[in-house]
Amino acid sequence: MSATPPEEQIPQQPTGGDYAPSTAARMAFYQRAGGVLTPVITTIFAFFIGGIVVAATGHNPISTYKGIFEGTGLNWFFPWVSGAARVNAEFNLQQTLLVTTPLILTGLAVAFAFRCGMFNIGGQGQYTLGAITAVWVGTTWAGMPGIPHAFLAIVFAMLAGALWAGIAGILKATVGAHEVITTIMLNWIAYWVGTYLFGLDGPLQNDANKSVPISNDVFDDVKLPVWWGNAELQGLHIGFFIALAALVAYWFILNRTTLGYEVRAVGYSPESARYAGINVARNYFLAMAIAGGFAGLGGALDILGWQYRLGSLDIQTSQIGFIGIAVALLGRNTAIGVGLSALLFGALLYGTSTRSLDPEVFPPELAGNLTLMIQALVLLFIGADVLVIYIWNLRRKLRRRAATTAEAPV
């Protein structure tokens, strides 16, 4: 073990014109180059390859995708769907939007950090912390009136998420620890802390049955009201609007406030931002904390909106935070993009679940894994900028050709 070299000796950017743009600069390039085109192409391509896998294992990809689509409830938007099919579609759409709600928020958690040049893959841990806090607040202080109680649960959950992400932010700002490594570690710490809290003999385990690793239910008056569908049948709660409001808040903070300006400046180039007098360390921390706040909010809405309780198993199997990475990248870190890709992944998740997919059409156990594959393929292709550059150049070439053919007759 040799003595560690002082920080100044670590080359931040190797000289010699190495290709190393910041994440945000890269994203800005995508924005210019691909617009909405590349995400759409990427998605179609991912579904296409998924279809090949389905076909290769002896199933019909067309009917499979049709079955998944009908399971998502998105056919509710088609005016010609009527009768029992429409009732069914309505229920399915509620469930799809129920899954979309936290995905919007974990997507924003990744996207906001991205705009500051950081890769927050700790959305899962921040979401978990938010959910744990919401359960804790929602099951204590029995006498409190419902509305302030729910409000308190949501605020505390956001703070917990912000704190959890803030640890990574502080470490990045002070000692330069890479946020990817710290957030991975924080994810797993959250995983085990959650497993411990609700596990057998854990401090937040339910009072009724000590052999089940699940928390108590939150009080009835803390639960968020259902505005669409039957509350008994897990209808869509008002948290959906909170998520939509978060999308607006995300856009507003980034584009209409000084904080957002500074965050984006740091994201493009920390060096230039520092030179311009922006406190880079402060922005690293704030960007991570806000990102964590979004993810924590997602956890709270899931608990207060429809889950009402949290178990060790829920924490271990949840992928909502990780899918947020795909949501943010596919949505190009814009508010509208995040909203739309959250809808896509929400639909995909619910459409392939055992609850909605007809086993006659395609086994849902397989379909759940198909979702994972499609998600992976989206991630693989979305980040490949050579692909994007190729398409960008192709488009420019086509435009130039169009221009020359238009001028030719003159």
Added chain:
Amino acid sequence: MTAGAAAVRDTVLDRLPRGPRAVAWLGVLFGMLAFFVALPPVAARSPIWPILFGLLGVAAGIWAVTRGVGRLAWGAIVLGVVGIGLGYLATLSGEAKLDSVVVWSALFAAMLRYATPLTFAAIGGMFSERAGVVNIGLEGMMLMGAFFAILAADKLDSWPLGLTAALAAGGLTALIHAFVSISLRADQIVSGTAINFLALGVTGYFFIDVYGDQGTPGGGIPRVPAVNLDFLGSIPGFGSFLEDVFGHLNLMIWLSFALLVVSYIVMFKSPIGLRLRAVGEHPRAADTVGISVYTTRYVAVVISGMLAALGGAYLSIGFLGSFNEGMTAGRGFIALAALIFGNWRPLGTFGAALLFGFSSALAQRLPEYSTSGAVLFAALPYVLTLIAVAGVIGRSIPPAAVGRPYVKQ
């Protein structure tokens, strides 16, 4: 001949720590002793002993810190404090309980079993990251190895073919990561995340497609055999202890020891390793002197995938003899933690893997005291790594060019 032997002895002596560093090592030793005196076979029942040794360790650490020893001295201080705490707790515990939990030979054997998958994956990760490609897809590559090893071992009825299939599956998965992050210059973190999802999806899909709801057959799948070294028991003195620890280890555990030695020699004593590290530290310079950055990175990433897959194969056809969806359960990330904790060096990484393995082995026995506490113990590797990267106890510093795609000019 004697001159050569003297030279060897001199170099060995040169490498021994001296002055403040030696004191820091002494502090580390005292910190460990603080805990050990309270455990069987010594099992001191008075809290004075752990406190005394712990304070000695802390004092040695502080002395060394003031004389400029970094990580090691801080480690001694922390170990001293932790030693006092754990030692004190051990003196409070009932003697019979202590005897049943702390069976050193069983703990060591379990430590080696838990550490082996981590060692394979972490050493694999070292190759990739030393060449400048971040590999957070280790988890996925392990999972691929675990599934395809058991699939091949089951269908072809042979464990060597199972291992071969694991190598192929891990290598191919890594090839995707290499292609996307080296040739297509995608973000390596995004690509690694995608690999993890992909592996989860692919293994889950084919697992259900092949085995359905039944899972892998309970018996009859050929497994990597254990190496029986019964003669160890006949060694006087420590014989039975050695036999309990090393006598019946799985072949792959021995393979992991061999891998450690080989990887150290390749990485630090061979031209190949020098090139690989050059590509990871300063690719432009490496390119200028005629090293192919792309080829080196491709090879390194594929090697990392193969090794990680061997770690996964150990889980499925070495240790358990079965497969279930997502069975690696974060071990790829613990391996990543071990790599970082071990400062991207083979011996350090192996040491971290052993430490994390030991904590798993201990966690398995802790329910004796507290069921829920044993669960919390599983977070220890991640907490330690967080502290290590935070630089409280020295700093973990990655290769300079890690995470950056390279464009040939």
